Each structure stands twice: as C-alpha cells, then as structure tokens.
Amino acid sequence: xxxxxxxxxxxxxxxxxxxxxxxxxxxxxxxxxxxxxxxxxxxxxxxxxxxxxxxxxxxxxxxxxxxxxxxxxxxxxxxxxxxxxxxxxxxxxxxxxxxxxxxxxxxxxxxxxxxxxxxxxxxxxxxxxxxxxxxxxxxxxxxxxxxxxxxxxxxxxxxxxxxxxxxxxxxxxxxxxxxxxxxxxxxxxxxxxxxxxxxxxxxxxxxxxxxxxxxxxxxxxxxxxxxxxxxxxxxxxxxxxxxxxxxxxxxxxxxxxxxxxxxxxxxxxxxxxxxxxxxxxxxxxxxxxxxxxxxxxxxxxxxxxxxxxxxxxxx
Amino acid sequence: xxxxxxxxxxxxxxxxxxxxxxxxxxxxxxxxxxxxxxxxxxxxxxxxxxxxxxxxxxxxxxxxxxxxxxxxxxxxxxxxxxxxxxxxxxxxxxxxxxxxxxxxxxxxxxxxxxxxxxxxxxxxxxxxxxxxxxxxxxxxxxxxxxxxxxxxxxxxxxxxxxxxxxxxxxxxxxxxxxxxxxxxxxxxxx
Numbered sequence: 001x002x003x004x005x006x007x008x009x010x011x012x013x014x015x016x017x018x019x020x021x022x023x024x025x026x027x028x029x030x031x032x033x034x035x036x037x038x039x040x041x042x043x044x045x046x047x048x049x050x051x052x053x054x055x056x057x058x059x060x061x062x063x064x065x066x067x068x069x070x071x072x073x074x075x076x077x078x079x080x081x082x083x084x085x086x087x088x089x090x091x092x093x094x095x096x097x098x099x100x101x102x103x104x105x106x107x108x109x110x111x112x113x114x115x116x117x118x119x120x121x122x123x124x125x126x127x128x129x130x131x132x133x134x135x136x137x138x139x140x141x142x143x144x145x146x147x148x149x150x151x152x153x154x155x156x157x158x159x160x161x162x163x164x165x166x167x168x169x170x171x172x173x174x175x176x177x178x179x180x181x182x183x184x185x186x187x188x189x190x191x192x193x194x195x196x197x198x199x200x201x202x203x204x205x206x207x208x209x210x211x212x213x214x215x216x217x218x219x220x221x222x223x224x225x226x227x228x229x230x231x232x233x234x235x236x237x238x239x240x241x242x243x244x245x246x247x248x249x250x251x252x253x254x255x256x257x258x259x260x261x262x263x264x265x266x267x268x269x270x271x272x273x274x275x276x277x278x279x280x281x282x283x284x285x286x287x288x289x290x291x292x293x294x295x296x297x298x299x300x301x302x303x304x305x306x307x308x309x310x311x312x313x314x315x
Numbered sequence: 316x317x318x319x320x321x322x323x324x325x326x327x328x329x330x331x332x333x334x335x336x337x338x339x340x341x342x343x344x345x346x347x348x349x350x351x352x353x354x355x356x357x358x359x360x361x362x363x364x365x366x367x368x369x370x371x372x373x374x375x376x377x378x379x380x381x382x383x384x385x386x387x388x389x390x391x392x393x394x395x396x397x398x399x400x401x402x403x404x405x406x407x408x409x410x411x412x413x414x415x416x417x418x419x420x421x422x423x424x425x426x427x428x429x430x431x432x433x434x435x436x437x438x439x440x441x442x443x444x445x446x447x448x449x450x451x452x453x454x455x456x457x458x459x460x461x462x463x464x465x466x467x468x469x470x471x472x473x474x475x476x477x478x479x480x481x482x483x484x485x486x487x488x489x490x491x492x493x494x495x496x497x498x499x500x501x502x503x504x505x
C-alpha cells in the first residue's frame with residue numbers, strides 16, 4: 001500500500017537536488033514537521049536549522065518536551081520566543097479566518113528573520129494534503145486557511161520545500177515509525193494552536209484557561225485509553241466557548257464560562273466521527289474541570305458532531 | 316491502467332487519487348478545465364465531487380460535459396459528479412429536501428455492478444446539499460437511503476455509474492471494494 005522506505009529515499013534525493021544552500025524548517029514538534037525535518041536533515045545535514053516558535057499558544061509543557069525531542073534527534077535547532085508578537089497581533093480579533101491569517105503571517109515573519117540570520121533561502125514545511133485541500137484554491141472552497149498554506153502572506157521572501165504535500169497523517173505516521181521518530185503517535189495539534197480553541201478574542205488569560213482544560217482532557221483520556229477502557233482517539237481537547245451560564249457553588253450563585261470537550265475518531269482527518277467516551281470518563285473530565293478550574297468554568301458540554309458537517313477543531 | 320480523477324474542487328478529490336494509487340492504478344488529478352485531448356488516453360474517468368451546485372452553478376463544472384460526450388470509456392461520477400452526469404443526460408438535480416452530511420445508511424440493489432459481493436445494507440459517508448430528483452431514462456437507481464431516493468445510479472447499457480455518497484472516504488464501509496468493482500468493469504471494457 002504505502003512504501004515508506006521508497007518514499008524517504010525519493011524525498012531525500014529530491015531535497016539534495018533542490019536545496020543547494022541553507023534551509024530552515026518550521027518545526028512544531030508534531031509528527032508532520034518532525035518527519036520532514038528528519039528527511040531533509042538526512043539530505044543536507046548541518047545546512048538545515050530547525051526553528052521552533054514559542055507562540056505562547058502552546059499546550060502545557062510543550063516547549064520543554066519539543067526541545068528535549070529535538071535534542072535527542074540530534075538536529076541543529078533553535079527556539080524562538082515570539083509570544084509577545086503573537087498576542088499583540090491577535091488583539092481584538094474574533095473571526096477565525098482572521099486569526100489564522102494573522103498567525104500565518106506572524107510565523108512567516110519570524111521565519112524570514114531566522115532565515116536571514118542563518119543565510120537560508122528555503123523554508124521547509126511539514127505541509128500535508130489536508131492543509132492545502134482545506135485552505136482552498138481556484139477550484140476548491142476555503143474551509144479553513146491552514147497557517148502554513150492559506151495563512152502565508154503573498155510577499156513571503158522564502159522558497160518552499162514541502163516533501164509531505166501528497167500524504168495524509170496516517171501515511172506520515174508510517175514513515176515516522178520507519179524512521180524511528182518518537183512522536184509518531186502524537187495526536188494532531190493545529191498550527192494556530194490554542195488560539196483557535198478560544199472562541200472569541202485571544203488573550204493570555206483565555207489561553208491559560210483553555211490550556212488547563214486541554215491538559216485535563218488529555219490526561220483523563222490518555223489514562224483511560226492506557227487502561228483499555230476506551231480506544232485512543234484521533235484527537236481530543238477542550239474548547240473555551242464565548243458563553244457564560246449560571247451555576248451554584250456552595251449555595252452561592254456563580255456566572256462562569258463554558259468548556260466543550262471534543263474527541264474524535266479518524267484515520268486521516270478528512271472525515272471523523274465523535275468518540276464514544278464512556279460516561280464515567282466524561283464525568284471525571286467534567287468534575288475535574290469544574291473543581292480544579294472553579295474560578296473560571298462552571299459548565300462542561302460534550303460535542304457529538306461528526307465531520308462533516310462539523311470540522312474537528314471549532315475554528 | 317490509466318484512471319484520471321477530474322477535479323471539481325471536492326474536499327475528497329485527492330482521496331480518490333490516493334485510493335486509486337493504493338489499488339495500483341496509474342492516476343493523476345486533472346482540473347475540470349483541462350482540454351479533452353489531455354485526458355483522451357484514459358481507460359476510465361472519475362468525476363469528483365465539489366461545492367458547485369450543478370443546477371445553479373453548472374459553469375463551475377468546467378468541461379465535464381465534453382468529457383462525457385467524447386469519452387467512450389467507463390466513467391464514475393461521485394456526488395456533484397453524479398449530479399452533473401444525471402443532469403447532462405436529461406435528469407434533474409435540485410436542493411435536497413433533507414441534506415445528508417456525514418453518516419448515512421444505504422440499501423443497495425442486488426444486481427448493482429458496483430456493489431457486487433457487498434452486503435445489501437451498509438454505512439457510507441455523504442456530504443451533499445443537492446440531490447438527483449429525476450433520473451434520466453437510460454439510467455436506473457441502484458441504491459437509496461432513508462432520506463435520499465438516489466444514492467447510486469447506473470446506465471442501462473453504457474459503463475456509466477454515479478454515487479451520491481463518497482466511497483473514497485475512510486469512514487465509508489466497503490469503499491475500497493466499490494472502487495475495485497469499478498476497476499473490474501474498466502478491465503473488462505479495455
């Protein structure tokens with residue numbers, strides 16, 4: 001079906017032929033960009049610099065985990081703290097497409113600066129098929145502008161090299177296993193990160209809320225899946241809704257925020273069905289979020305929509 | 316065997332290409348504006364789905380009509396591809412009374428060529444705003460769902476087939492087998 005060995009050989013050769021000078025790779029530490037990094041590193045070695053951008057929108061402990069992984073992979077890497085820049089750019093923006101474009105542009109500006117410093121002409125990205133399909137083109141409607149395709153500003157000065165463009169994530173995972181990349185089974189995480197899990201305006205406070213809620217959802221689902229109580233979903237997370245509702249805490253009225261739990265089963269991200277999470281797990285998630293985050297959240301709901309008609313992320 | 320995927324802008328056009336590649340077919344994706352000459356060597360065509368409403372927005376279906384008139388090879392229309400095929404041969408497409416997005420159960424006719432060796436009822440994934448309201452007289456209906464009367468059609472004599480649902484999508488049961496059945500027909504036709 002899918003021949004990882006042959007694919008890697010072809011792409012290493014193509015990278016060697018195409019990238020004559022230096023290149024940087026946009027590396028989030030997810031399976032797509034890490035596989036692309038390993039392939040291009042095989043081709044051009046020290047002429048490649050992996051750039052991880054700390055947008056301030058990442059999950060709990062993510063920067064540290066990615067750094068440790070890049071270290072173990074033996075890649076030439078750099079971590080760039082750009083969180084102020086991202087939060088400034090996102091101020092006042094509520095439209096999901098605007099958010100994605102603003103984030104896409106910020107990423108490129110950071111990469112352009114890093115490329116100039118490293119003397120690179122090429123930007124390598126781990127773009128896969130759903131990214132450009134959903135971003136739209138002459139024939140296709142835009143479902144959402146993926147930051148690495150539809151979010152790229154027109155005046156970008158870098159040339160793109162995208163070895164995984166025709167693959168879906170299940171195929172990238174096959175390559176990752178073949179290459180021994182440790183994040184082969186990591187759940188997908190969108191480039192705009194937690195910014196698109198905060199419906200409405202993004203600020204440090206809202207990001208912190210959704211970060212903590214995502215952590216609880218991940219923790220409970222991973223624990224349950226490891227025990228064999230449920231299967232590992234394709235993707236599982238929390239979304240902070242722009243909705244407040246009435247609750248009662250110790251006989252006192254509260255008026256707090258609402259978190260939606262989203263978890264889906266999928267093979268390639270292009271269609272999905274909602275996860276059949278056992279009720280006792282859903283209840284634990286609800287209890288933990290409303291107790292541990294009592295200052296902010298007093299209601300938890302479960303999203304039972306498939307893709308289509310919904311998409312996996314809410315924005 | 317060369318089977319080209321005519322791209323009508325579907326979210327799953329590229330998945331059709333992937334399934335064909337997995338089945339060992341020589342395939343490529345061709346935009347629907349491409350001249351017929353550029354696909355004249357195909358052994359079969361897939362007309363993909365896409366967001367155009369065939370009834371209201373037929374222009375965006377590009378040269379699909381020309382392909383259907385000139386190609387003498389088997390053609391499989393999927394979603395908007397089927398709606399276009401049906402309209403092209405004299406049928407009627409209109410907004411669905413009840414649209415279907417995602418999971419749908421279909422019941423298939425016993426003698427339908429695309430559904431050979433498959434169960435009579437199974438789950439598929441669909442995503443359509445419009446539906447075929449009237450099937451052209453040379454075609455017959457070979458699958459239905461609870462809310463959609465025309466889930467699959469086949470021409471009574473020529474190797475022309477249409478599916479309202481998406482066999483290329485992972486969530487569709489027996490999708491790969493439906494493609495295999497189509498490729499068997501292509502093989503026979505060559």
